[in-house]
Amino acid sequence: MTDKISDAAAAAAFRRLVTHLQHRHDAENIDLMGLAGFCRNCLADWVMEATQETGGSMTKDEARAAIHGMPASEWKQKYQTEATPERLKKMKESVAKNAAAS
Template sequence: MTPEQERDFEAAAFRRLLDHLSARSDVQNIDLMNLAGFCRNCLANWYREAAEEKGQPLSKDEARELIYRMPYAEWQALHQKEASPEQKIAFEQARPSDH
């Protein structure tokens, strides 16, 4: 496999992940964090960091809009629910040190 093919396949898999997360707006970020240790905001942060490493400035809001496929505030209004006490406890217990 060439480096270009690997990059293209990784990009296709990433786009499919974003499609999947968009289709599963019922899955809250706190659920993703509690189960997998990352969420949509993490993806946005990683995307922004990758862009900045290559000299492309990208704001937090711009990166989130790319991941959420709409402005973050709009996604929150449409899909985000208040975390339950149980979710909050699980988050604090499993919270990665970089969050």
């Protein structure tokens, strides 16, 4: 199915997703993990891996800053709230679904 999406369209959609996540600070990583099984940090890791696989160089910190729009430590300090037991449970259940699908 994804073969029908051009690289240019995929790149444009990816940039739009990153911009969207950079403006939706209320959508915290733990909540994204709980609902979708991935978060900003996952996306940053995928970007870092893809960059390295295509001959580029990118560190984890560089990738996370690119996705967060600022250093990840700064984003965390400004926007991350306490992980409640309920949020942690939902995240763990979502991660388990990802593992089962792999």
